[in-house]
């Protein structure tokens with residue numbers, strides 16, 4: 001739809017008032033973003049920026065978007081997951097703080113909870129349709145990505161425009177996901193309409209800032225292959241992002257998701273956590289905190305040793321999957337939970353994924369088991385009954401369940417992550433000539449700056465180094481306090 005010159009596709013603009021109330025409450029919990037608004041209010045460093053954002057359209061993201069706008073940016077937004085949008089936040093973002101549902105004054109958003117995959121990729125295409133002052137179509141000059149889907153569309157678009165052809169895949173080729181077929185169809189239509197569209201878009205992009213582990217992995221792969229079309233800042237590996245959001249965010253939202261989805265008692269149960277990275281660590285501690293007996297599976301001996309020394313049993317999935325009541329995947333890898341594993345699970349075992357993509361659990365394979373029955377309990381909660389009568393309870397169809405079954409990480413922890421996003425957007429937009437087509441991280445002093453805002457917001461008191469102490473450990477009184485290789 002288009003109202004007052006703003007194009008958008010959201011569930012219901014009537015939810016905007018409710019969304020605005022929750023955004024206002026969230027602002028109080030997001031001191032990093034509010035501090036950056038104050039600091040940059042004069043300079044408006046993002047004036048002229050056209051930011052295409054693909055990141056879960058939640059209340060917290062609405063505060064991020066309105067921070068980017070307050071720094072001068074023009075923004076278009078989609079969610080990066082078909083279940084993660086909070087419809088009232090999407091509505092409030094379109095209406096804006098000073099608009100009304102009849103006369104919106106906010107930001108174009110194309111996102112609603114429960115999109116089909118076709119709708120998801122249609123939304124992602126809308127992201128790139130900015131208009132200049134003459135109303136002419138113009139692309140974004142910045143991407144803010146979470147998982148890399150927006151970046152992927154541009155890169156695949158350029159790849160196929162270069163070769164002049166979009167590959168066709170056989171209908172019975174099971175190695176190609178339904179989702180990738182939709183991406184190919186999207187780009188096939190795009191090439192037919194304009195064979196230079198994505199090349200033109202890519203030429204106009206100064207850089208991308210990437211939110212999450214999985215998206216960052218994709219960027220390093222593109223950079224290694226020399227195929228990265230523009231500079232990238234890896235926001236995920238700011239310490240104040242991955243050591244906080246990934247660990248303490250999931251510690252809050254995994255339990256939230258399990259409780260809203262199943263209300264099952266977690267205490268006394270056996271919980272299998274696949275992966276003991278930043279997300280696995282937060283997941284394990286949350287489940288242990290509820291009284292579950294936590295077993296961890298890991299490929300990396302260092303993470304496995306950490307799990308053992310924190311008191312968790314470390315075993316292979318195959319050896320314990322028939323004893324687990326709750327199974328959570330956090331690996332960022334694929335094919336972790338196979339149909340064979342699910343066929344051996346306890347009756348009504350709960351299967352949940354908190355990795356970015358849905359390929360950790362073989363949901364497509366589950367649907368192909370002869371005689372399998374899917375019983376929808378409620379949105380994003382399905383019971384899958386096997387021919388032998390046992391069933392598993394699969395959350396959010398194997399997609400991110402903390403956002404699908406609950407509302408994702410809480411505001412305060414997202415304030416850390418999104419402060420890094422805003423700083424990274426300003427850095428790349430204003431200094432893009434200083435960057436090559438490679439992947440960068442923010443300097444440590446900015447990481448410490450984000451941390452300091454949030455320490456003080458929680459009433460923490462920082463101790464100051466004396467000049468002598470600073471010299472003794474070879475740092476500046478004001479930091480950075482640690483060498484690059486320090487691991488926190």
Ligand SMILES: Nc1ncnc2c1ncn2CC[C@H](O)C(=O)O
Pocket residue numbers: 055056057058059060061146211212213245249356403407408409410414417
């Ligand atoms: N509340 C949230 N708003 C936006 N994104 C969220 C929220 N909770 C988790 N995420 C996912 C982003 C996270 O930083 C990641 O790494 O994927």
